[in-house]
Amino acid sequence: MQNDLKPKNLFMETIKGIKTDKPPIWMMRQAGRYLPEYRALRAQTRSFLEFCYTPALAVEATLQPIKRFGFDAAILFSDILVVPDALGQKVEFLEGEGPRLTPVTNQHDLDRLNPKIDLNHLEPVFEAIKQVRASLAPQTALLGFCGAPWTVASYMVAGKSTPELAPLRIAAYRDPMFLEHLINLVVKSSIDYLVRQFQSGVNAVQIFESFAGALPPELFKKWSLEPIQRIIDGVRLSIPDAPILVFARGSGLGNKRVATETSATVIGLDWTVDCRWAAQEIQSLKPIQGNLDPLALVAGGDALKRSVDHILASFDRGPYIFNLGHGIVPETPIDHVEMMIRRIRG
Ligand code: CP3
Numbered sequence: 632m633q634n635d636l637k638p639k640n641l642f643m644e645t646i647k648g649i650k651t652d653k654p655p656i657w658m659m660r661q662a663g664r665y666l667p668e669y670r671a672l673r674a675q676t677r678s679f680l681e682f683c684y685t686p687a688l689a690v691e692a693t694l695q696p697i698k699r700f701g702f703d704a705a706i707l708f709s710d711i712l713v714v715p716d717a718l719g720q721k722v723e724f725l726e727g728e729g730p731r732l733t734p735v736t737n738q739h740d741l742d743r744l745n746p747k748i749d750l751n752h753l754e755p756v757f758e759a760i761k762q763v764r765a766s767l768a769p770q771t772a773l774l775g776f777c778g779a780p781w782t783v784a785s786y787m788v789a790g791k792s793t794p795e796l797a798p799l800r801i802a803a804y805r806d807p808m809f810l811e812h813l814i815n816l817v818v819k820s821s822i823d824y825l826v827r828q829f830q831s832g833v834n835a836v837q838i839f840e841s842f843a844g845a846l847p848p849e850l851f852k853k854w855s856l857e858p859i860q861r862i863i864d865g866v867r868l869s870i871p872d873a874p875i876l877v878f879a880r881g882s883g884l885g886n887k888r889v890a891t892e893t894s895a896t897v898i899g900l901d902w903t904v905d906c907r908w909a910a911q912e913i914q915s916l917k918p919i920q921g922n923l924d925p926l927a928l929v930a931g932g933d934a935l936k937r938s939v940d941h942i943l944a945s946f947d948r949g950p951y952i953f954n955l956g957h958g959i960v961p962e963t964p965i966d967h968v969e970m971m972i973r974r975i976r977g
Pocket residue numbers: 658659660661662663664673679706707708709710711712724728729730776778792839841958
């Protein structure tokens with residue numbers, strides 16, 4: 632009886648496949664530069680990685696959007712590029728320019744990295760997880776994450792953001808053995824990293840395949856679906872039934888393959904996916920997350936209301952987590968986020 636009085640954890644209910652009355656809400660990149668309190672906190676440290684590796688700062692950044700908006704899930708404040716950093720690759724974030732890594736372009740470069748991920752180096756991340764979980768209410772879920780191997784490899788090989796992943800795609804055609812070794816290293820590292828995240832207190836993890844859209848469909852399985860599935864299998868050897876959300880941005884119809892050819896728990900959709908199609912083809916198999924266009928949130932007004940209503944109506948018949956179709960952008964007005972939340976929660 633007592634249990635019935637406790638507020639439900641909407642996020643955890645939904646990922647079990649239960650349709651909740653109102654959907655749980657969180658936003659990719661919800662801790663970030665659109666928040667004045669984040670900008671103030673961020674100003675305390677020059678280096679972005681140092682910020683990520685200082686538990687007090689990472690904890691506070693993780694909690695900021697929860698305190699302001701009361702989201703149903705918090706996502707650990709960190710970055711997908713801490714994995715190459717803990718493999719001994721030089722990683723830096725340049726102000727206004729994004730990440731810079733010393734490129735790993737062949738087997739010789741790869742042989743100079745650590746043979747396995749140095750989890751001691753990531754101890755501050757695990758400490759931040761423990762502290763965040765201890766300060767969150769039980770009805771708020773805590774998400775950990777990592778990048779999918781194809782996405783992480785794109786930064787490791789090119790040394791920076793490359794919108795169409797030209798260097799990595801050329802490597803995939805020219806030197807598939809090298810790329811396979813690199814992907815294997817990232818798979819093993821991601822398993823160890825995610826298992827420690829669960830052991831430190833996260834309730835679920837999301838795998839970000841931000842560049843699924845760069846792969847031709849016939850290579851999607853080899854370089855994206857299979858490595859993701861190996862991570863899922865590896866994590867579940869240690870944490871059976873670990874909830875794992877997969878967000879394969881730009882995969883279009885391939886999202887159905889993510890649902891059927893991996894054992895992902897939840898399928899995250901970007902804003903280009905037709906909600907009606909996904910409701911019919913995917914939501915009948917697995918819970919859906921997404922897929923508001925982050926730029927509709929920048930625009931606000933009636934366009935935002937219409938977009939939110941369309942998504943809610945489309946996914947109304949099954950388990951569904953409200954989210955954006957990619958990370959929130961720094962220009963987003965805070966009152967638009969508030970309006971979005973009111974529209975969803977009623
Ligand atoms: O979602 C959250 O609030 C948690 C934190 C988080 C960050 N990065 C913080 C961050 C998460 C989940 C990520 C994931 C990430 N990082 C991805 C996958 C998701 C996606 O966006 O597709 C990727 C590709 C990266 C790599 C990355 N990190 C880039 C390309 C950049 C520079 C671009 C930019 O937005 O500045 C980062 C830096 C970064 N990671 C920032 C934040 C808040 C901005 C840097 C700062 O605040 O100084």
